[in-house]
Amino acid sequence: MRNGLIMTPGPTEVSERVRMAMAKPITNPDLDPGFFDFYDETCDKLKKILITRNDVLILNGEGILGLESAIASLIEPGDKVLCLANGVFGEGFGEFAELYGAEVVYLRKEYDDAFTVDDVKKFLAKNNGFKLATVVHCETPAGMINPIEEICPVLKEAGIITVVDAVSSIAGQKVMTDDWGIDIVLGGSQKCLSASPGLTFLSISKDAWKCMEERKTPVPGFYTNLLKWKQMWYKDRVFPYTQPVSDIYGLSEAADVVLEEGENIYIRHARIANAVRDTLKDAGFKIFPKEGAEANTVTAFYIPQGIDDEKFREHLWDKYNVMIAGSWGKLSGKVWRIGHMGENAREEKLFQFFRAFEKALLDFKYSLPIPIGKIFAEKI
Amino acid sequence: MRNGLIMTPGPTEVSERVRMAMAKPITNPDLDPGFFDFYDETCDKLKKILITRNDVLILNGEGILGLESAIASLIEPGDKVLCLANGVFGEGFGEFAELYGAEVVYLRKEYDDAFTVDDVKKFLAKNNGFKLATVVHCETPAGMINPIEEICPVLKEAGIITVVDAVSSIAGQKVMTDDWGIDIVLGGSQKCLSASPGLTFLSISKDAWKCMEERKTPVPGFYTNLLKWKQMWYKDRVFPYTQPVSDIYGLSEAADVVLEEGENIYIRHARIANAVRDTLKDAGFKIFPKEGAEANTVTAFYIPQGIDDEKFREHLWDKYNVMIAGSWGKLSGKVWRIGHMGENAREEKLFQFFRAFEKALLDFKYSLPIPIGKIFAEKI
Known part of the structure; x- marks a missing residue:
């Protein structure tokens, strides 16, 4: 190489400052209470970037793990899901929902054209019964941005759980998670945050947690099961698996860089x-x-x-x-x-x-x- | 901290040499052919450590992802699985198989006692029809080692696919994957290899691939689906998701350290x-x-x-x-x-x-x- x-x-260049943070000696993340606090502090930094008071979790995997975890944890077979698809990622989001047994209804638009709030309003006037909707903020393969600031409040008002892929926008184009009524927004370490690839993170609203907790069937996996985090980490302060210490050192430093620039x-x-x-x-x-x-x-x-x-x-x-x-x-x-x-x-x-x-x-x-x-x- | x-x-101390390897500038792992070769070379180093000519894959996740991926990709609902359980990890292995719909039969022993080849032979004389067996090499919670060098050949001879958790033994106690007839052996970066936590790796035999390819039902997930690697990476040279470059830099260096010591x-x-x-x-x-x-x-x-x-x-x-x-x-x-x-x-x-x-x-x-x-x- x-x-x-x-x-x-993406992945973007990782600055020396962030790379050196990754190179620090590690601890035992399963047992060192100092690391528990550090994990919390890093999540708090991400909350500031996502402008949210919802819970934020960092998962040991690529962005697609964040997406699959949201889908796997929220969807039960037969759930009706609205998929806003005007790009490669939007279509893929729908396929993930189908993989987990959802009855997916696609609202489609050309790959070069963003959804408008009217598109969504018109659609919802004639269609209903959706448990959740998937939305892509930045369609990376097309260099296109959807106005989630207008779309998500409308979906939320209709009682639909909103799941937003903002992997390639977070820290590059503003995401106001709470103001816009986004239940789950997911990101990755390797895009605008400019940390090394390997981590994904999600913010999870109370409504999203409630939706998971009211499932009638178990989540069909462990590594993608967000409820394990709720039960083990939030309740018992035990991580579901050993945390990637060095990667989180890097992400924490990268979040500092972002917050310092403001x-x-x-x-x-x-x-x-x-x-x-x-x-x-x-x-x-x-x-x-x-x-x-x-x-x-x-x-x-x-x-x-x-x-x-x-x-x-x-x-x-x-x-x-x-x-x-x-x-x-x-x-x-x-x-x-x-x-x-x-x-x-x-x-x-x-x-x-x-x-x-x-x-x-x-x-x-x-x-x-x-x-x-x-x-x-x-x-x- | x-x-x-x-x-x-585990996680064990990560040497400065390995940490500095992690701190190198990164490339785009999805597009840089130099990285494709580097990934292959790192897998080749792991093959030497695992003493195998089988395929080896590195996955972006903790050891439990390797275990779940093996289970998710091999097991179909109703499959009969033999779980050798004489420890916390052995029992957990069985629970994963159950999560994926297997009919699990447990061969149990006290947590302080290793299985013998006679235990397995006696059991197999009276029980059959198993598609695969799960075995833990080192039961980390008990500091106990099972003699997989004797057990696995017997299981393999009985036509059973063997899946071995060797997370805390690889590079500390010898694992002769091919000689012992192990179809899938899985490890983690953060134990005897002394790289940072965050990666898991598996060796996959031809029989294991065949077993996955002959599934009648699709693998119920994406991130845990090893067949995606077969189709995308081995066939098309496209990674299923963006690779964690820095972590793999570290793992590669750590593998060098192990191989240099011999x-x-x-x-x-x-x-x-x-x-x-x-x-x-x-x-x-x-x-x-x-x-x-x-x-x-x-x-x-x-x-x-x-x-x-x-x-x-x-x-x-x-x-x-x-x-x-x-x-x-x-x-x-x-x-x-x-x-x-x-x-x-x-x-x-x-x-x-x-x-x-x-x-x-x-x-x-x-x-x-x-x-x-x-x-x-x-x-x-």
Whole structure:
């Protein structure tokens, strides 16, 4: 492996400060009361970032474990679930609900278009009986953001438990968990928080706990069972399994970095995202999501005709040491994605990317109408 | 939190060398082919430690995830499972099989007594129809080891898939996966390998894969579904989820440390374990497992009458900065446990423990017939 500029939409660069926190000597997390307090303190930091007074848990696994744990713990076979699907992740969320026996009703929209509050209101006027709804905040594969600040209150008002995947938005675009009525919001360590991949975290409302506790059937798993945390950790102060001490050291430090920056973190992400989009548009590229639906943490734009997706990205990495991402599902081969989240939402990194990008495009006989690196420097 | 001498049976001390490996800059594990190779190389190191040519996978989770993944992927509702239970972990293994719908038959023995090959042969002469058997190598809560080198070949010969929990023995007591006919053996990063907690790994035989592939019902989960790895990683070179880069850096380095020491690692663990047991016995303590059943990675011994388990351990930690463990389940309050695995199986650490132990016992008005620290120094 070699070091390079990784401008993919997560995992993001992990700063030396966070990496050094991970390198500290460890303790026995099952027995050291000092670690119990440290775990609580780290959860409290995440509560501040999520703007919530709900419980927050850190789980030893990737973001998908957080998602599966929410689904596995809430859903019983036959439950009616509303899945808001306007992207690869939204569709996947529904598949998880189906895996756990839910009767899933999909409200779908094109992958480049965000849901509006009217979409949801119109749908709910004609459909009901949903136990919970799944919503994706930032559709990473499409660089698109859904307005959960408008959608979730409407769902909550209709008595529906809301489960939001905010893995690639938390700490990049504001998530106001309590104000927006989000019952479970889940995140990952490796996106805007810029800690190393390996951890997921969730905030869990009283309504969500109640929903789990009123299950008629047991949760069909252990590692994904949030009720084990309720019974063992919250009640008896015993972790359901040995905690990943070093990873939590890193996450705690990364949360400090975020909290120290404060509100500016959202301004920084917006400023960088705007400059990236404007620069690309000036250079003739077409942004994938419709105007107003673009995320501030990742930009997806159409691959120019005649350029091979994989060959180009390989070349950019091999010759210029810069990595960007393609996409997944039906967006694969159609768009490129630049991650500008957390430690990667820095103007010097985007400048370095654009400089390498224009050279690599020239190598592919694709000449841009403008010097894209310089234009970015002007726009930022 | 404060640093101290953690002599519990895992997590063990993580050396600076391994911690510094964890602190290296990361890459994008989903897209960097260099990381794909690194993951393979790390699995190859684990294959050497497990003495196997079977596939080895590293999963992003604690040891219990490895165990649950094996159970979830192999078992279908109604399958007949033989559970060898002579300890807290053995019983728990059976509960996991029940959670996934197995019809579990328990072959039980006292918690201080290891299974013999005759126990198993006699049982199999009268019982059959088992799809798989669960076996615990080292019963950490009891400091007892089961002779899997004798048991597993007999089970395998009877056409039963063998699943072995060797979390607290691997790299401390030899596990010869292929020679002993073990279909799945699972381990954790935080025991004798002395990496940070957070990872589990499994070796999976062709018979085990075949058993999973011939399922009639789907695996009832995603994060625990080993077939996803077969389909996505082995076939398409796509990880089922973003890999925990830093943790795998650490595990890889820890595996190097183990392989560099070679055969001596098993001699070292045996030498330390013998000296610990002999010292305790000379001082009048009673070892929990019967003679010949004691593990070389952890020693469990009866708490002297009149001493409060928790108060004593708290005192040892608060005044002398040394942590030892109590136990779980019906052994709780009955035995103390000293971990001497991996980086903790070092004579100077055991010496430090014994010196603190004798002082702490004196504080509790319990005077030993011999100076236990000096005796250990003579025995080692």
